[in-house]
Amino acid sequence: MFDAKSPTRADAVASCPVHAPSDHPKIPAAKVGILLANLGTPDATDYWSMRRYLNEFLSDRRVIDYSPWLWQPLLQLVILSKRPFSSGAAYRSIWNTEANESPLMTITKEQTSAIHDQLHETYGDSVMVDFCMRYGNPSTKSKVQAMVEAGCTRILFFPLYPHYAGATSATACDQFFRALMEEKWQPAARVVQPYFDDPAYIEALAQSIERAYAAKEDKPDVLVCSYHGVPERYLREGDPYHCQCQKTTRLLKERLGWDDTRITTTFQSRFGPEEWLKPYTVDEVARLAEAGKKKIAVCAPAFSADCIETLEEINEEIRESFEEAGGEDFTYIPCLNADEAHIDALCGTIRANLKGWLD
Known part of the structure; x- marks a missing residue:
């Protein structure tokens, strides 16, 4: 299974730039990052874990676009005092107790590992594949930082939503671009378009x-x-x-x-x-x-x-x-998850979007 704590598994050895002085800091070999993104998941099913997750999710103006002056008092004083209990119970009914994580987290790791393995056969150490969540962990910001530190001078951002919606694809991209804003040396970026008719x-x-x-x-x-x-x-x-x-x-x-x-x-x-x-x-x-x-x-x-x-x-x-x-x-009928035909379809979309960067 893909190890989310080891995002540099595709790293090549760092070295000094050609013609640089001997004391120049070593830099990682340039590569392309493929960053998969999904909605997110609470870290656990207890009240405070659920509250943190729901607060981040329901405070997103892409998800709930009512005026904060009206929405936030209702959210903080009423909804978040009750909903974490019912949502926690719902999550407990499906929780992956063996891995102590939600099924979405387990499946996203499996998808990321399968996509990494297939793309690595084609591109070798030229690519780095990882995933992030719009809400909760691992955060988009942390994964963008990890890719930049690993030498990704280009990042292909892939929201795992077949259909575009402001509350899904758009907010995922918002968060990705916010993360790029904090990088001193920004990588070039591309965003994969919805694939609903692929x-x-x-x-x-x-x-x-x-x-x-x-x-x-x-x-x-x-x-x-x-x-x-x-x-x-x-x-x-x-x-x-x-x-x-x-x-x-x-x-x-x-x-x-x-x-x-x-x-x-x-x-x-x-x-x-x-x-x-x-x-x-x-x-x-x-x-x-x-x-x-x-x-x-x-x-x-x-x-x-x-x-x-x-x-x-x-x-x-x-x-x-x-x-x-x-x-x-x-x-x-279950979602496509890490089904072989689904992974092939996602990798095909990724390859099409890498043209001009990696051919």
């Missing part, structure tokens, strides 16, 4: 669904593609997330050779009083059960790795909504 990503999704269906004697009546929701207002303000999610479902349907009756798009994880993108997954699965669709499968194409929203919300809360409405057979 053929290799669609193929990896399709293969995971085909495997899940092949394992079922009674095939699901409907596949529910559940995407993380955002306020409906964001769509009107120009966020392309909704359109990109719809396109992923359409491309997946075409790849599987299905008609519209066998697949649908929904949105989950609503938070706050506003209307969010609809239909809401928790309501739609109940409606399907009541309409006679007693066997369904649910996948989460917007998540590159299983996390609290998939392992707890989909596989527990949304499953319960379906079964209480009369549903009989609920199949959750």
Whole structure:
């Protein structure tokens, strides 16, 4: 497994610049850093760990864009006095107790290790692969610093979100650029664009669904593609997330050779009083059960790795909504995680973005 505490495993030996005086400090050999980024995770499930994590997350103006004068008193005095208890319980239900970390952390380490191994075969010590989290640890700032210290004169920043949203991709990039602002000698930087319609990503999704269906004697009546929701207002303000999610479902349907009756798009994880993108997954699965669709499968194409929203919300809360409405057979299809086809797709995207830097 990738060792997050040893970010310089691809380092070459440091040396003095050519023609430099003998007392010139040694500098690491120049290399390209590939910095993967995901949402984040609490360090533990206790109240204070959860509170620190939730405070950082819910104080992000990209996530909650209400006026701080109104939002912060509500957040600090009401929400953060209660929510860490319920969120901690939810995390404990899925926690990787053996490694003492969240599944998202475990999976991100596995993805990083697999991507490192594949890219190292191509580029050798010219690349350094690591990961960071937008919220919690390891922080974006700490990983940018580590890459600069290891000799990365160029960094390819890769938010692991197939679809662009201001509350995911944009805030990850904000944090990356903030970290660069603190570097005396800034590396050159590139950001990987969303890959929601990349053929290799669609193929990896399709293969995971085909495997899940092949394992079922009674095939699901409907596949529910559940995407993380955002306020409906964001769509009107120009966020392309909704359109990109719809396109992923359409491309997946075409790849599987299905008609519209066998697949649908929904949105989950609503938070706050506003209307969010609809239909809401928790309501739609109940409606399907009541309409006679007693066997369904649910996948989460917007998540590159299983996390609290998939392992707890989909596989527990949304499953319960379906079964209480009369549903009989609920199949959750895991995220692509460190699946070989997924790693190949991510590495293909990385190679395309390294052109001109490493060919």
